[in-house]
Amino acid sequence: MKTQVGAEAPTSAAAGGDSASPSAGTGSPWRLSSWRKQQLAGWLFLTPAIAYVLFAFALPIVYNVMLSFEQTSPATIANFTAPFAGLDNYRFILHDPTSRAAIVRTLEFTFLSLLFQFVIGFSLALLFSLRFPGRTLARSLIIVPWLLPLIVTGVIFRFLFQAEGGAINQLLVEVGLVHDPIQWLNDPNIAFWTILVANIWLGVPFFTLLLYSALQDVPLEVREAAIIDGAGPWQRLRLVIVPIILPVIEVTLLLGFVFTVKVFDLVIGLTGGGPANATQLITTWSYNLSFQVFSFGEGAALNNVLLLLALVCAPLYLWLSRGSLRSSRGADR
Amino acid sequence: MSRAQRARALRWLCTLTAAIALLIILFPVYAIIVGSFESTNTLFSGTFYWLPHAATLDNYRTVLGHPSAATQETVAGSQTGAVLTSLLVGLGTALLALVVAVPAAYALSKYRLRVTLIIVSSLLVAQIVPSIVLATSLFIVFHWVNLLNSYPGLILADGTYAIPFAILVLRAFFFSLPNELMDAARVDGASEWRTFRLIVVPLSRSAVITVAVFAFLAGWGDFIFALTILNGAGIEPITLGIYNYLGNYSTDWGAVMASAVIALVPAGVLLVLAQRYIASGLTAGSVKG
Numbered sequence: 001m002k003t004q005v006g007a008e009a010p011t012s013a014a015a016g017g018d019s020a021s022p023s024a025g026t027g028s029p030w031r032l033s034s035w036r037k038q039q040l041a042g043w044l045f046l047t048p049a050i051a052y053v054l055f056a057f058a059l060p061i062v063y064n065v066m067l068s069f070e071q072t073s074p075a076t077i078a079n080f081t082a083p084f085a086g087l088d089n090y091r092f093i094l095h096d097p098t099s100r101a102a103i104v105r106t107l108e109f110t111f112l113s114l115l116f117q118f119v120i121g122f123s124l125a126l127l128f129s130l131r132f133p134g135r136t137l138a139r140s141l142i143i144v145p146w147l148l149p150l151i152v153t154g155v156i157f158r159f160l161f162q163a164e165g166g167a168i169n170q171l172l173v174e175v176g177l178v179h180d181p182i183q184w185l186n187d188p189n190i191a192f193w194t195i196l197v198a199n200i201w202l203g204v205p206f207f208t209l210l211l212y213s214a215l216q217d218v219p220l221e222v223r224e225a226a227i228i229d230g231a232g233p234w235q236r237l238r239l240v241i242v243p244i245i246l247p248v249i250e251v252t253l254l255l256g257f258v259f260t261v262k263v264f265d266l267v268i269g270l271t272g273g274g275p276a277n278a279t280q281l282i283t284t285w286s287y288n289l290s291f292q293v294f295s296f297g298e299g300a301a302l303n304n305v306l307l308l309l310a311l312v313c314a315p316l317y318l319w320l321s322r323g324s325l326r327s328s329r330g331a332d333r
Numbered sequence: 334m335s336r337a338q339r340a341r342a343l344r345w346l347c348t349l350t351a352a353i354a355l356l357i358i359l360f361p362v363y364a365i366i367v368g369s370f371e372s373t374n375t376l377f378s379g380t381f382y383w384l385p386h387a388a389t390l391d392n393y394r395t396v397l398g399h400p401s402a403a404t405q406e407t408v409a410g411s412q413t414g415a416v417l418t419s420l421l422v423g424l425g426t427a428l429l430a431l432v433v434a435v436p437a438a439y440a441l442s443k444y445r446l447r448v449t450l451i452i453v454s455s456l457l458v459a460q461i462v463p464s465i466v467l468a469t470s471l472f473i474v475f476h477w478v479n480l481l482n483s484y485p486g487l488i489l490a491d492g493t494y495a496i497p498f499a500i501l502v503l504r505a506f507f508f509s510l511p512n513e514l515m516d517a518a519r520v521d522g523a524s525e526w527r528t529f530r531l532i533v534v535p536l537s538r539s540a541v542i543t544v545a546v547f548a549f550l551a552g553w554g555d556f557i558f559a560l561t562i563l564n565g566a567g568i569e570p571i572t573l574g575i576y577n578y579l580g581n582y583s584t585d586w587g588a589v590m591a592s593a594v595i596a597l598v599p600a601g602v603l604l605v606l607a608q609r610y611i612a613s614g615l616t617a618g619s620v621k622g
Contacts, residue, residue: 041525042444049437060470132347147600149554262463
């Protein structure tokens, strides 16, 4: 699907350019004014979007940077600006043990989530690309976790992971794997693994779906040729299929990284960052700093760490999306 | 075993594996639906019942505002208003996304504008920005422009989930419309706006529905902005209602689960009615960005 869109876009844009350049060159008044009219119409069509992006993205990001250098207090919220604080907020973030732990934990959480989501998601994608009874149904049901509000997912897992009367412990006890219920949510050493499991559950369908649709684009002839050449299943996967779908794997991992680094609702619903701050991520701790203790400056400084982490991906993402960007440059000419 | 037999066995093994995977993926949803029909006594008995046990509608009576003798009053009260609030927010987000995104996507795919590259790049980057960053700033900005605790404020904030995605998906779709269609309308003397309204929009119905469905679900399911921009007075969407039922020390599980199930309804309805659009939107939006 994506290759089709990517391949089509430049051609149609190029065709548009071809048909339009002579019209601009003839200099006939009707055509010239029509070109002007089109530029004007294009800008008018874009105006709401530009205004929205400036108001809802550019302004908050710039303001967040400003806040992170200000000495805020509950009283300064009403004033829009507060006294300049230099690097105090960033110094606080570096010295506050909970903030530092939250940053490290976010990285661990993201890395482990991606690892498991990818391995499980890719295995399921391979499974779904085989022919077996019921695969259409299985494929359409797998997106269910993706449609739930994230806070609901958090709450569901909070219910399942209860020490007493939770389904997970009950299963483990009934099967005989454990004797005493595990304190999934109340033991600071275990709670991290609980939010990790919930997040893996949440992300697997996304990986499965995207990798599955990429596998559908591997030409049948390529796979058959590899079989004829005597490649075993593992060799076919490693040497033929993975290289072909590599671009999709990269985009999927990248988007997975971005989604995981900003996880918030899930953790709030599941543990609220507890017990004893053992599951605070950058997002939840930043929320706590800004909205529970009203240190907006410190919250903003932590936000900028998060933003930096997320934006590291931006150049890579733009590069991977170059297909759709190139067509916009084509449309420019 | 013959070759054919082995192939058949293998196929059923695949089905079995897929069934187990689906069981794990769907079980949490199943558990909460069953749990929402359990009595408070069952929920606090310390035993999890795999199958419905003494089903009752008490939890739904509690959250929908008809307290019965069997259930005690909950802290947060009725969720009926919350459902309406969420519907309004979801529809508002969908409407905002369409108004902003459809014309913009059209301009970005069919007009040769100098800013196209910059805007498309910004939209790709905008998708990456974490909502908590926006929420922290928007809280103070909204305080400044008097949008806190208001529907317009919440909907404007929720648009950040939907609008970049919507523009990029629609733009990819518009590329597939042949330019000749628009040219023909122009030669016939139609204005740019008429061409857009009468030719382009009707032809893009499926892409527009996809985008509207996603924007609705984003607005319906939003929690961060509801938590930060609505600070407790008056407006309360269902996601916030569920959160408010979660106590620090004791949780009224019956009420929580009945509200959670209510919050699942639109997703369930849309999954049945608009599955085609959801699947295409997920792949188109994510991979092609």
